[in-house]
Amino acid sequence: MSLFETHQQLISPSATNGSVPVGTPAIEFQDVELAFDDQIVLDKVSFTVPKGVTKIVLGSSGSGKSTIINLILGLVRPDAGRILIAGEDITPFDDMDLMRIRKRIGMVFQEGALFDSLSVYENVAYRLDEQGVDEDEVEHEVMRMLRFVDLEDAVDKMPIELSGGMRRRVGIARALVGNPDIVLFDEPTAGLDPPTARTICELAIKLRDLEDVSSIFVTHEMNNLEYLSSDYAVLDREGNVHFEQEGNNLCMLNTEVMMLREGVIIFSGSEDELKATRDPYIRRFITGK
Amino acid sequence: MSFIIQFLTELQEVGNLLWRCIKGLKKKPRYFGEIMRQMDLIGVGSLGICVLTGFFTGGVLVLQVYPTLDYYGATSNAGQGVATGLIRELGPVLTALMVAGRVGSAISAELGSMVVSQQIDAMRALGTSPARKLVTPRIIALIITLPLLTIAADMFGLIGGGLLANYLHSLDPNIYISSVRTGTHVEDLLASILKPMVFGLIIGVISCYKGLQTTGGTVGVGISVTKAVVTSSIYVIIADFFLSKVLQSAFSGTMF
Numbered sequence A: 001m002s003l004f005e006t007h008q009q010l011i012s013p014s015a016t017n018g019s020v021p022v023g024t025p026a027i028e029f030q031d032v033e034l035a036f037d038d039q040i041v042l043d044k045v046s047f048t049v050p051k052g053v054t055k056i057v058l059g060s061s062g063s064g065k066s067t068i069i070n071l072i073l074g075l076v077r078p079d080a081g082r083i084l085i086a087g088e089d090i091t092p093f094d095d096m097d098l099m100r101i102r103k104r105i106g107m108v109f110q111e112g113a114l115f116d117s118l119s120v121y122e123n124v125a126y127r128l129d130e131q132g133v134d135e136d137e138v139e140h141e142v143m144r145m146l147r148f149v150d151l152e153d154a155v156d157k158m159p160i161e162l163s164g165g166m167r168r169r170v171g172i173a174r175a176l177v178g179n180p181d182i183v184l185f186d187e188p189t190a191g192l193d194p195p196t197a198r199t200i201c202e203l204a205i206k207l208r209d210l211e212d213v214s215s216i217f218v219t220h221e222m223n224n225l226e227y228l229s230s231d232y233a234v235l236d237r238e239g240n241v242h243f244e245q246e247g248n249n250l251c252m253l254n255t256e257v258m259m260l261r262e263g264v265i266i267f268s269g270s271e272d273e274l275k276a277t278r279d280p281y282i283r284r285f286i287t288g289k
Numbered sequence B: 001m002s003f004i005i006q007f008l009t010e011l012q013e014v015g016n017l018l019w020r021c022i023k024g025l026k027k028k029p030r031y032f033g034e035i036m037r038q039m040d041l042i043g044v045g046s047l048g049i050c051v052l053t054g055f056f057t058g059g060v061l062v063l064q065v066y067p068t069l070d071y072y073g074a075t076s077n078a079g080q081g082v083a084t085g086l087i088r089e090l091g092p093v094l095t096a097l098m099v100a101g102r103v104g105s106a107i108s109a110e111l112g113s114m115v116v117s118q119q120i121d122a123m124r125a126l127g128t129s130p131a132r133k134l135v136t137p138r139i140i141a142l143i144i145t146l147p148l149l150t151i152a153a154d155m156f157g158l159i160g161g162g163l164l165a166n167y168l169h170s171l172d173p174n175i176y177i178s179s180v181r182t183g184t185h186v187e188d189l190l191a192s193i194l195k196p197m198v199f200g201l202i203i204g205v206i207s208c209y210k211g212l213q214t215t216g217g218t219v220g221v222g223i224s225v226t227k228a229v230v231t232s233s234i235y236v237i238i239a240d241f242f243l244s245k246v247l248q249s250a251f252s253g254t255m256f
């Protein structure tokens, strides 16, 4: 299907060069520490996101989930520890080096963070416009992305005219333009109706299973966790995407779960392991009582 | 003491922002379209208030100075008085203050709300430097348009003074004009272009900096706007004093 055409020329050369050894995680945190004033936000956080894997990050409000994502983008600098993106330590990077890293990362912000002064089209086209890609190519890519999130009709609207869910989907389209190989979702389904939330999870599943994208998916919602860890996407002969349920004979290897509590990782493993845990805090988080 | 430390830290950060903008000038893309758009918003948009300010300032100068001149029998010098006051001081300073109020507030509010709605983060995440995309075009637009606005304000001030002198005191317009011409020196004209350029830089850097420093949601935006307008107005007035001194010494050839 047209969605998965590859546009190699849109990606910076460094994103596609083969010099990174096989098996290098897409994202790696090594003992990362961060404090704002005297409040410790992250305390010796270490984890890896292998290539092609979706890491679901759970945790209550204020536990440091968005902070982790901001660290990956270099929007916030750690006080101690190392952050590696595709094997490259970004902690000593200056703004120019970070720009190079950010080119291969797509980010879906918690509140959408669309540019108010730009139309939907210009929002989605933003990254390509900045890179000076020629107009026909930009238009093709933008329309492809808007079809992907099912918002072709809204192309000329301004963000202010959109509903919350539409804004979020435009944010996703903007993040995916240029085929980034890492995508960060910060609570992409918060405040959306169940079918729209499901659609967004399906987008993430498609990226994971068909595009080999590595991602971090921050969420509060248990049904997101359910979808992401039990459904997978396959292409049939005609090239249509189907979603299938994880059966007994199939074990999802490309989804991991991690839970934060006040800046400390208190759980890391698969969804089944999470459900089987005896920890009262985690039990309360997943069952809500 | 902590006040001094705070001032120095802020100065360093403002300097940093400015340095990033200057460094960014060498690189592409250069956002000419954005500079044009800002010049339209800032320059054309502020023309009305600057012209009005100039016009009435010229008028009030004549109003206040004329009786004194009359006392000494020197009413034919009225034009000179208006020209000196306006072109040297009031034109540049009042225009800068009006622009600080109108444009400084708009800039800091816009950037501030972009910060609180994470649009600045989004911009950086998409690989654009906010300093180059947002700050540089605004500063350049201010540096270019503020001198032009000042000239417009000066022009209308002179006209306002002349009209008032003619209307209230029946001063012959020809006398007024020739007096304006004797009262206007090349140095004054140069200064009235140089000063606004510096003021434009001050207003631009401070407003952008305060906007980008916004924290704490929509309330924070309000605070940033207040700080931007107050701080840039104060620095315009302080800078005006030192610039006047430096220019005066430079033109009279007796530096210090």
Ligand SMILES: Nc1ncnc2c1ncn2[C@@H]1O[C@H](COP(=O)(O)OP(=O)(O)OP(=O)(O)O)[C@@H](O)[C@H]1O
Pocket: A036, A041, A059, A060, A061, A062, A063, A064, A065, A066, A067, A068, A110
């Ligand atoms: N710029 C900042 N200055 C000071 N403290 C901050 C800042 N950003 C985040 N924090 C603090 O860091 C902690 C973690 O914040 P973070 O945004 O990562 O939480 P979160 O897990 O994403 O929460 P939520 O689910 O509500 O989005 C919070 O206690 C917050 O108060």
Ligand SMILES: [Mg+2]
Pocket: A065, A066, A067, A110, A186
């Ligand atoms: Mg968050």
